[in-house]
Amino acid sequence: MKFKLEPKKLIQIHDLMVKSRVLEERLIRMYKQNDGYFWIGGPGEEAFSVPLGMQVSKGMGLDHDFLHLHYRSSPIMLCMGAEPIDSMRQMKNVATDPYSGGRNFANHYSKRDWNVVPVSSTIETQYLTAIGTAIGQTKEGCKGITIVNGGDSGTAEGDFASALVWASRPALPLPMLMIVTNNGVGISTPHCSQFAGDTIAARGNAFGIKNKVINGNDVEESYFELEAAIKYVREERKPFLLEARVSRLYGHSSASGANFVSGEEDSLLTFEKNLEAAKILTRAQMDKIREDYTATMLEQSKGVKHEPMPSSDTIYDHVYYGQKGRYW
Amino acid sequence: MANMAQAIRMALHYGEQNLGVEHIFGEDVGAPLGGVFTCTQGLTKTWNSPLDERGIVGAAIGLGFANVRCVAEIQFCDYIYNTIDLLKLGGMSTWATNGDWPSPFTIMTPVGAGIRGSIYHSHSFDAMMTHIPGFKIVMPSNPLDAYGLMLACLKDQNPTMYMKPKALLRVDAIEGEQIPGEPELTAEGKKMLKEMIDAPLGDRSKWKAKWPNLQDYTVEIGQGKIVREGEHVTVVTYGRHVLIAREVADQLKNEGISVEVIDMRTLWPYDWKMISASIQKTKRVIFVNEDTEVTNFGEHLMRRTIEEHFYTLHARPRLLAGAFIPGIGLADNLESASVPQASDIAQACREIVAEQP
Numbered sequence: 001m002k003f004k005l006e007p008k009k010l011i012q013i014h015d016l017m018v019k020s021r022v023l024e025e026r027l028i029r030m031y032k033q034n035d036g037y038f039w040i041g042g043p044g045e046e047a048f049s050v051p052l053g054m055q056v057s058k059g060m061g062l063d064h065d066f067l068h069l070h071y072r073s074s075p076i077m078l079c080m081g082a083e084p085i086d087s088m089r090q091m092k093n094v095a096t097d098p099y100s101g102g103r104n105f106a107n108h109y110s111k112r113d114w115n116v117v118p119v120s121s122t123i124e125t126q127y128l129t130a131i132g133t134a135i136g137q138t139k140e141g142c143k144g145i146t147i148v149n150g151g152d153s154g155t156a157e158g159d160f161a162s163a164l165v166w167a168s169r170p171a172l173p174l175p176m177l178m179i180v181t182n183n184g185v186g187i188s189t190p191h192c193s194q195f196a197g198d199t200i201a202a203r204g205n206a207f208g209i210k211n212k213v214i215n216g217n218d219v220e221e222s223y224f225e226l227e228a229a230i231k232y233v234r235e236e237r238k239p240f241l242l243e244a245r246v247s248r249l250y251g252h253s254s255a256s257g258a259n260f261v262s263g264e265e266d267s268l269l270t271f272e273k274n275l276e277a278a279k280i281l282t283r284a285q286m287d288k289i290r291e292d293y294t295a296t297m298l299e300q301s302k303g304v305k306h307e308p309m310p311s312s313d314t315i316y317d318h319v320y321y322g323q324k325g326r327y328w
Numbered sequence: 329m330a331n332m333a334q335a336i337r338m339a340l341h342y343g344e345q346n347l348g349v350e351h352i353f354g355e356d357v358g359a360p361l362g363g364v365f366t367c368t369q370g371l372t373k374t375w376n377s378p379l380d381e382r383g384i385v386g387a388a389i390g391l392g393f394a395n396v397r398c399v400a401e402i403q404f405c406d407y408i409y410n411t412i413d414l415l416k417l418g419g420m421s422t423w424a425t426n427g428d429w430p431s432p433f434t435i436m437t438p439v440g441a442g443i444r445g446s447i448y449h450s451h452s453f454d455a456m457m458t459h460i461p462g463f464k465i466v467m468p469s470n471p472l473d474a475y476g477l478m479l480a481c482l483k484d485q486n487p488t489m490y491m492k493p494k495a496l497l498r499v500d501a502i503e504g505e506q507i508p509g510e511p512e513l514t515a516e517g518k519k520m521l522k523e524m525i526d527a528p529l530g531d532r533s534k535w536k537a538k539w540p541n542l543q544d545y546t547v548e549i550g551q552g553k554i555v556r557e558g559e560h561v562t563v564v565t566y567g568r569h570v571l572i573a574r575e576v577a578d579q580l581k582n583e584g585i586s587v588e589v590i591d592m593r594t595l596w597p598y599d600w601k602m603i604s605a606s607i608q609k610t611k612r613v614i615f616v617n618e619d620t621e622v623t624n625f626g627e628h629l630m631r632r633t634i635e636e637h638f639y640t641l642h643a644r645p646r647l648l649a650g651a652f653i654p655g656i657g658l659a660d661n662l663e664s665a666s667v668p669q670a671s672d673i674a675q676a677c678r679e680i681v682a683e684q685p
Binding site: 061062066068097099100101102103104110111112117118120122125127128129130131132133134135136137139146158159162163165166169171172317318319320321322327328 | 350351375376377378380382383385386387388389390391392393394395396398413414417421422423424425426427428429430431461462464485486596597598600
């Protein structure tokens with residue numbers, strides 16, 4: 001196996017992939033130990049999501065990238081600098097949860113300083129709100145782009161078609177990278193019950209939207225294809241539809257048990273085998289990285305248990321911006 | 329002398345010029361039509377969207393996230409129902425993020441009956457919309473308030489729903505309703521304004537509006553207005569029924585019945601202080617609107633009246649609202665029987681005043 005990326009970058013990617021995987025496994029354990037009511041996440045997508053998160057232009061405002069994420073995006077957030085303990089805080093729904101103050105499920109991120117708009121449980125509505133930030137970024141000289149991700153079966157919603165329509169109008173083409181992570185399953189149903197056709201990316205052809213299908217379990221393919229797609233959207237100010245074939249290692253959510261699913265490719269293991277073969281990291285080094293993250297996050301999760309819950313008298317806070325207390 | 333459509337247009341122009349409005353969009357909102365009710369003619373930031381209500385509302389929410397000020401139109405509120413989940417999403421972004429995100433965007437849509445609009449151009453939306461927390465919701469009843477409430481929406485950091493009572497869009501301002509900067513409220517002023525800002529028929533490709541030197545005028549969100557002072561009964565209403573209730577109040581004076589009419593102007597957050605004070609004064613109240621009567625916003629106001637003023641009331645409170653039927657029938661008789669008429673309000677006033685504790 002010969003890598004194209006520099007060893008330093010590969011080591012960084014590996015570290016973030018392990019960190020992401022350990023976080024998701026910790027969140028699942030928290031859920032199973034009654035330290036949270038519901039788990040949903042995307043373990044198995046790290047080989048795609050880490051290269052994505054590393055290439056985002058992070059910041060606030062139109063000149064940085066807006067992210068309209070769904071609930072399988074923790075690796076992207078960790079790449080951008082999010083702290084794992086904050087995900088645990090959201091899982092435990094404590095007052096210190098920086099994303100929702102204990103109001104929302106785990107992996108429902110929101111960070112205004114980084115243009116990460118609030119993740120919603122509603123399937124595919126992120127493709128609609130993405131239209132808006134992308135319209136804002138059509139402003140002359142704007143450098144930022146809008147990145148939206150979602151799953152394969154969610155594309156059955158009309159909202160996905162809306163995004164294709166709005167992004168590709170000759171009157172106002174939108175700088176929008178539309179990502180579909182295709183794991184072949186919609187919650188519990190195989191894709192043959194969801195849609196026809198070999199690829200979702202091909203739907204872009206009907207709208208004149210450039211598109212591609214990639215192996216999202218391959219770190220380097222993901223990295224370089226994302227780099228090219230982001231460059232295209234950023235420079236051409238036009239949409240791109242990228243379909244990444246990925247694995248789903250722990251099912252849809254705690255609704256399906258959140259247990260390890262055998263028979264799927266584990267992109268982290270594949271990557272580690274290749275790193276070892278290329279003599280970039282040894283098995284022992286990689287084991288140590290995983291052990292360290294596991295120990296650290298275990299301690300953090302113990303600490304989170306003792307953090308305060310949100311006070312019941314705060315329920316009316318922030319119905320309106322800047323407002324606190326009952327408002328009527 | 330502006331009508332309500334012109335007032336909205338002038339407010340949007342003021343918003344483009346002074347309040348950072350960068351996008352005004354929706355179906356037929358841009359040139360050449362400038363809106364099916366002409367509310368967006370002659371503006372510079374308008375454009376035509378795809379015929380896709382979900383896309384329109386989603387785009388507005390996204391522009392709010394980007395802090396790019398926009399006004400999105402749903403051509404008739406009858407077509408907004410397939411966006412309810414998005415309105416909920418837009419209304420909850422600040423709350424769901426524990427206050428992290430402001431959500432400044434405005435959606436405007438014509439509402440209500442009164443133009444013989446048949447089943448799908450006569451719906452109301454206030455009952456549904458007032459069930460969605462997080463929005464500030466306004467409905468003007470005259471051109472000056474239409475201007476002032478729009479400016480208030482354009483200055484707000486929250487999602488705002490601007491409901492246009494379509495039956496009033498062609499109603500001219502009366503004395504006291506002159507928009508700061510517009511021509512005088514005279515026939516001459518009306519003609520002058522029309523020549524300045526109404527697009528001509530036929531080819532409009534070279535036409536440009538000549539805007540009056542408009543001034544800032546804001547109706548604070550959350551403030552109602554007493555449009556008729558009275559002693560015997562309070563009528564609480566909004567939109568086109570303000571004009572109807574006002575006429576009824578004037579008519580009943582001759583019968584010795586003194587009616588106080590409150591124009592709510594804002595549905596959320598509403599001016600309970602004003603409503604409450606009036607009820608305590610007259611001790612009788614009728615809530616009037618044209619949305620369907622079951623789980624109607626007036627029912628909420630009635631509940632609050634009962635909970636807070638039960639022992640003050642001299643008569644049971646009433647709700648006059650639209651019939652609980654799927655739509656508004658087209659024929660004159662059907663429409664008239666479906667939504668409260670002046671005669672209904674007058675009769676309710678007579679009955680409630682006659683009722684003694």
